[in-house]
Amino acid sequence: MALAQAGSVALPQLRETRVLGNPYVFVQNPLYAPVTFEFDIRGINLSLSREAKFVQVFPARSLSLAFWAKPTQNNAPWAFSYSWHYIMGDINAVPDGSVYDLPFAPGQSFGINQGYDGAFSHQGKLEYALDFALPEGTPIYAAREGVVVAVESWFHIGKIDPSLQLCANYITILHSDGTFAYYAHLRFGGSLVKVGDSVERGEVIGYSGNTGYTSGPHLHFHVYRATSPQGSWQTLPTLFKTSLGLTQLAQGVSYTRPENKFSLEAPRPSAMGSSTPGKLR
Numbered sequence: 001m002a003l004a005q006a007g008s009v010a011l012p013q014l015r016e017t018r019v020l021g022n023p024y025v026f027v028q029n030p031l032y033a034p035v036t037f038e039f040d041i042r043g044i045n046l047s048l049s050r051e052a053k054f055v056q057v058f059p060a061r062s063l064s065l066a067f068w069a070k071p072t073q074n075n076a077p078w079a080f081s082y083s084w085h086y087i088m089g090d091i092n093a094v095p096d097g098s099v100y101d102l103p104f105a106p107g108q109s110f111g112i113n114q115g116y117d118g119a120f121s122h123q124g125k126l127e128y129a130l131d132f133a134l135p136e137g138t139p140i141y142a143a144r145e146g147v148v149v150a151v152e153s154w155f156h157i158g159k160i161d162p163s164l165q166l167c168a169n170y171i172t173i174l175h176s177d178g179t180f181a182y183y184a185h186l187r188f189g190g191s192l193v194k195v196g197d198s199v200e201r202g203e204v205i206g207y208s209g210n211t212g213y214t215s216g217p218h219l220h221f222h223v224y225r226a227t228s229p230q231g232s233w234q235t236l237p238t239l240f241k242t243s244l245g246l247t248q249l250a251q252g253v254s255y256t257r258p259e260n261k262f263s264l265e266a267p268r269p270s271a272m273g274s275s276t277p278g279k280l281r
């Protein structure tokens with residue numbers, strides 16, 4: 001899973017400052033998503049503001065103290081060093097069970113040419129990925145609202161070659177529950193959104209294509225969450241609204257996106273329901 005590339009947004013960095021000679025280490029996170037860091041601190045004659053090994057989630061677009069260090073005995077030599085890992089996303093995120101819209105126009109029908117646990121490439125952490133058989137240039141609609149956290153759109157080659165795995169154009173969108181949606185193999189220049197944009201469910205965000213490691217034009221879609229600061233993540237099974245009702249999508253089956261976007265949603269709250277909380281974003 002690539003983070004945002006150079007040219008779109010900077011990556012998280014550590015900032016160290018000294019206060020009365022003691023180091024204070026901050027995390028500067030310029031991403032539009034939280035990041036989970038793990039620190040491993042070693043040293044001699046060392047007192048720390050926290051345990052020597054810890055995991056912490058830092059909010060999107062923030063500068064936050066990670067830890068400070070000082071000598072335990074002031075007049076003795078002391079030294080310290082640390083290492084760290086991070087991943088984009090909150091490893092404590094809990095999927096809220098949201099239902100997804102099919103990522104193409106209302107009324108259109110497309111098949112799944114590789115589903116969950118698909119033999120070609122949907123194994124391991126990609127177990128719950130879906131390949132929609134979209135011809136190149138098909139408008140892609142956001143399956144759920146969120147904030148665009150990564151975009152790649154300058155690749156232009158696609159074929160069955162694993163060395164092209166990191167050469168797919170894509171859009172990654174953060175949802176309110178901390179999960180991400182990943183839309184991949186978009187055509188060259190095929191993103192209509194940029195990092196930092198808020199997108200609505202059902203908004204056109206780009207155009208499908210055939211870039212990266214592919215066996216032909218399609219849209220690869222998955223929802224995932226980060227699972228460890230060492231860089232691991234896992235795709236998640238998702239329910240979609242289809243003309244057949246709410247369902248997980250199966251390989252070899254064609255699905256139609258309902259025309260009426262409200263037909264399968266819960267009844268709207270009445271005017272009496274003034275305590276209904278607003279939509280969280």
Ligand SMILES: [Zn+2]
Binds near residue numbers: 121
């Ligand atoms: Zn796929």
